[in-house]
């Protein structure tokens with residue numbers, strides 16, 4: 001775990017561009033709600049990946 005992992009959280013947001021769920025591969029279309037991993041207060045280092053999940057996988061991940 002990096003020091004950034006403890007700062008990450010899942011936010012439910014509306015897609016402004018199409019995304020792909022990293023868990024099941026579902027395409028999240030523009031305008032649909034999905035879960036996006038976010039970090040506050042710091043800028044993640046280059047190459048640091050933040051997750052994107054469809055609504056269904058996001059609900060399961062948060063549990």
Ligand SMILES: [Zn+2]
Pocket residue numbers: 021022023024025026053054055056057058
């Ligand atoms: Zn999914």
